[in-house]
Amino acid sequence: MSHEKILVLDFGGQYNQLIARRVRDHHVYAEIKSFETPLEEIKAAGYKGIIFTGGPNSVYDMTSPHYDKAILDLGIPVLGICYGCQLISWMSGGKVESCKKSEYGKIEITASAESKLFKDVPEKNIVWMSHTDYVSEAPEGFVITSHSDDCPCASMENAEKKIYAVQFHPEVTHSEYGNVILKNFLYEVCGCKGDWVMDNFIENTVAKLKEQIGDKKVVLGLSGGVDSSVAAGLISRAVGKQLTCVFVDQGLMRKDEGDFVEETFTRLFDMRFVRVNCQKQFLEKLKGITDPEEKRKTIGTEFYK
Numbered sequence: 001m002s003h004e005k006i007l008v009l010d011f012g013g014q015y016n017q018l019i020a021r022r023v024r025d026h027h028v029y030a031e032i033k034s035f036e037t038p039l040e041e042i043k044a045a046g047y048k049g050i051i052f053t054g055g056p057n058s059v060y061d062m063t064s065p066h067y068d069k070a071i072l073d074l075g076i077p078v079l080g081i082c083y084g085c086q087l088i089s090w091m092s093g094g095k096v097e098s099c100k101k102s103e104y105g106k107i108e109i110t111a112s113a114e115s116k117l118f119k120d121v122p123e124k125n126i127v128w129m130s131h132t133d134y135v136s137e138a139p140e141g142f143v144i145t146s147h148s149d150d151c152p153c154a155s156m157e158n159a160e161k162k163i164y165a166v167q168f169h170p171e172v173t174h175s176e177y178g179n180v181i182l183k184n185f186l187y188e189v190c191g192c193k194g195d196w197v198m199d200n201f202i203e204n205t206v207a208k209l210k211e212q213i214g215d216k217k218v219v220l221g222l223s224g225g226v227d228s229s230v231a232a233g234l235i236s237r238a239v240g241k242q243l244t245c246v247f248v249d250q251g252l253m254r255k256d257e258g259d260f261v262e263e264t265f266t267r268l269f270d271m272r273f274v275r276v277n278c279q280k281q282f283l284e285k286l287k288g289i290t291d292p293e294e295k296r297k298t299i300g301t302e303f304y305k
Contacts, residue, residue: 003196005029006186007047009037011065011083013054019081019171022179023051027194028186029201035065042071049077049190052084054169058098058133059083059090067091077162077190082131085165089156092139092163101150103129106174109154115145116188117157117164120180127154127168127175134167162189202234209238222247224261236269244272248303251279 006023008030010016016032023030028048042050050071057064069091072078080088086096107129111118135153138144141161146154155166164185170178186192218235222228222245235243245265249258258275266273285302289295 003029003200004048004192004194005031005046005196006190006192007042007045007050008032008053009035009042009050009067009084010053011035011055011087012057013081013083015081015169015171016053019051019053022171022182023186024196024198025179026183026186026192027196028192029196035067039068039071043074047076048192049079049185051185052078052080052087054082054084054130057083059086059096060133072161072163075162077185078164079185079189080163080165081171082167082169085156085167086133086135088163088165089135089137089139089142092142092158094135094139094142095137096133097136099132099134099150102132103148103150104131105129107148107151107168109146109148109151109168111146113143113145115155115157115164116159117155117166117181117184118145119184119188121177121184125176127166127170127178128172129154129168131167135165164189202237205234206238209235213239213242216242218243220245222261222265224253224257229265232265232271233269236271240270241272244274246274246276248276249279250282250299250302252282252299 006028008016008020010032020030020032055065066087072088072091078088090096105128106126108124109127111121111123129151134151135156138153138156141158142156144153144156148154151167154168157164166181168175170181172178218239220228220232220235220243222232224247232245247261262273262275265271282299282302285298286295289298
């Protein structure tokens, strides 16, 4: 079954994973992709909506992440958050400037116009702001829908084109009605039905892995981190002992964490597990190195050897 999906287009914000999680909490599948993803790939993916993340940069700095403004003409609803809000303004011919007074923390905004985004949200509510730039002039065709004492454009929209932008962060719990605002974007603007749940994702992924792998053998490098552990768990459910996980214990984990990784994956999963103890080898290579970046490169090089 093909599910509705939302694209979280990442412009370097720290909350990209959290935004995707909040979308999934509303039973809509979300996937994160870099701002370097080609426009044609996005057009072909069948997204119900696109969310631009925040980011630490200034849109008027041409070395900052930008995107082809044609993305706003695809007919796919867009929500810009923080930097994403400023980027929509910049792409659409509005003005973005440095704030005379930056906002950081819980700020009260006042909704000043009817908006699908603010359905069931009080006129005055608290949001989480974190910005040093702001939209000083909304683009043609856009209406400012809320403001704060120090931010004349806390949100704006072009309802006809289904393009929405908020200067604040609805994905964090500090924004009182942020969850409602995200739900409104998904259901009121994008027209999502909410046909996805995590259990379905796991079942569908395992089924696809079974089909893809067949009777082949699989070798997976297991670090004990989130990404490789999730991959190991899913593949193990799909093909069992056709999977061999190789865990390289380089001596740089927390105390007894290597033993915990081995116990977890040998006790809970049906797989072949191989542990390679090479603590002395890695620590010898790192002897005398103090620069963190050089340490990182040394560790990575040793893994490849």
